[in-house]
Amino acid sequence: MAMEILDPTVEPRKQPLTFVPRPDSLTGKRIGLVENTKFNSDKILGKIGEILKKEYGAAECKMWRKHNSSVPAHQEIIDEAKRGVDVVVAGIGD
Amino acid sequence: MTIQIESKRYPVEDLSHAIEFCYQQGWTDGLPVVPPTERAVQAMLEAAGLEPRKQVAFITNRQVAVTAEKIAINAVMAGCLPEYMPVVVAAIEGIADPQWGYHGPATSTGGAAVLMIVNGPMAARLKFNSGDNLFGPGWRSNATVGRAVRLVMRNVIGTLPGALDRGTVGHPGKYSYVIAENEAESPWTPLHVERGFTPEQSTVTVMSAEGPHQFYNQLSSTAKGVLTSLCEDMKHHGSTNGQPQYCVVLAGEHMRTIANDGWSKKEIQQFVYENTHNSVAHLKRTERLPGAVTAADETTMRPLVPSPQDVLVVAAGGRAGAFSCYIPGWAGGKKSSQSITKLIQDRRV
Numbered sequence: 001m002a003m004e005i006l007d008p009t010v011e012p013r014k015q016p017l018t019f020v021p022r023p024d025s026l027t028g029k030r031i032g033l034v035e036n037t038k039f040n041s042d043k044i045l046g047k048i049g050e051i052l053k054k055e056y057g058a059a060e061c062k063m064w065r066k067h068n069s070s071v072p073a074h075q076e077i078i079d080e081a082k083r084g085v086d087v088v089v090a091g092i093g094d
Numbered sequence: 095m096t097i098q099i100e101s102k103r104y105p106v107e108d109l110s111h112a113i114e115f116c117y118q119q120g121w122t123d124g125l126p127v128v129p130p131t132e133r134a135v136q137a138m139l140e141a142a143g144l145e146p147r148k149q150v151a152f153i154t155n156r157q158v159a160v161t162a163e164k165i166a167i168n169a170v171m172a173g174c175l176p177e178y179m180p181v182v183v184a185a186i187e188g189i190a191d192p193q194w195g196y197h198g199p200a201t202s203t204g205g206a207a208v209l210m211i212v213n214g215p216m217a218a219r220l221k222f223n224s225g226d227n228l229f230g231p232g233w234r235s236n237a238t239v240g241r242a243v244r245l246v247m248r249n250v251i252g253t254l255p256g257a258l259d260r261g262t263v264g265h266p267g268k269y270s271y272v273i274a275e276n277e278a279e280s281p282w283t284p285l286h287v288e289r290g291f292t293p294e295q296s297t298v299t300v301m302s303a304e305g306p307h308q309f310y311n312q313l314s315s316t317a318k319g320v321l322t323s324l325c326e327d328m329k330h331h332g333s334t335n336g337q338p339q340y341c342v343v344l345a346g347e348h349m350r351t352i353a354n355d356g357w358s359k360k361e362i363q364q365f366v367y368e369n370t371h372n373s374v375a376h377l378k379r380t381e382r383l384p385g386a387v388t389a390a391d392e393t394t395m396r397p398l399v400p401s402p403q404d405v406l407v408v409a410a411g412g413r414a415g416a417f418s419c420y421i422p423g424w425a426g427g428k429k430s431s432q433s434i435t436k437l438i439q440d441r442r443v
Contacts, residue, residue: 004131005115008130008164009249009250010164068426
């Protein structure tokens with residue numbers, strides 16, 4: 001017997017995202033590093049910061065630590081990053 | 095009462111085609127689902143007293159609103175009876191609570207499932223199993239309520255295995271992981287009363303959790319003896335990524351042994367907290383913490399859980415057998431995900 005069934009899914013709400021333009025060069029730029037609390041994430045980000053200074057001419061690096069790896073960077077990090085750095089490096093890894 | 099359902103409709107030839115169609119659309123957990131017809135979905139909504147458009151939860155990281163209509167459709171698919179719907183709704187409210195922290199446990203390689211513990215009069219009324227074969231098959235309410243929650247996670251929130259559910263090994267509790275506390279035989283304060291609800295209220299507690307780890311003690315006739323065996327097993331689980339909450343499920347024989355010594359849940363929690371510390375030296379030697387072992391590490395102790403209250407003690411399981419179990423929370427730890435207890439509400443006018 002013919003029947004009709006209902007769709008159990010939804011489409012996630014769409015929202016436009018605007019990216020800031022990428023800098024042409026990192027020379028003299030201030031780098032923010034967002035560490036996700038997992039083992040060694042501070043070490044790898046520190047190493048990345050060193051490379052960005054040594055090989056790409058970045059001026060300085062500042063690192064922040066998230067509350068935990070499962071949440072976005074908290075407001076204090078966002079506010080400080082807005083004020084104090086030009087570029088942010090963040091990521092997640094185990 | 096006819097309620098306006100707005101979800102997209104698909105015509106299918108017959109029942110068997112409907113089941114296959116759901117597979118083809120990627121809407122199932124691997125088992126056949128009950129095809130969600132409008133009539134069945136309406137019955138589900140009516141039993142909960144919910145309008146279809148009512149937003150039950152909002153999952154921030156996914157920007158997804160979970161409506162009563164979508165919960166009802168998935169509850170039908172899971173095989174729920176309409177009267178289970180308020181339990182499913184309460185569980186969804188629980189996992190959407192910011193303290194539960196949906197994104198972490200739902201997505202993590204840690205592979206947690208949603209452990210649900212039902213308390214209060216509704217547990218018996220809806221025939222939730224709290225006894226023999228506690229985590230096993232055989233009870234419709236236990237099997238389908240958890241399945242409904244998982245289908246909502248999959249179909250509404252987008253927690254698809256291999257995509258946004260990246261559990262490395264996962265566990266069978268991801269199909270359904272629902273128990274009730276055995277309040278009729280328990281000598282202790284029920285979990286929901288410990289958490290501020292009245293005995294007459296019904297609740298569901300959601301906890302992001304690994305599978306149950308069974309432990310055995312047939313020798314001891316004392317609370318201390320049984321719990322010493324438990325702690326010896328638990329402490330070597332020794333999650334170091336983050337200190338999670340743990341659930342300790344005490345079945346009939348152990349429950350009676352411990353209660354005969356006059357121990358309350360608070361005393362159990364305190365004993366388990368104090369006797370599951372690991373030395374930092376041990377954690378380093380077993381490669382769970384980095385670095386060389388120092389002299390101070392031998393006497394620096396690390397608790398398994400943040401506090402005694404982070405051991406959820408539940409009386410449940412069969413009357414016979416010297417087995418009980420502990421359930422580690424998701425490895426992300428309490429700072430990332432806390433167990434949440436929500437009231438099961440009858441919203442019918």
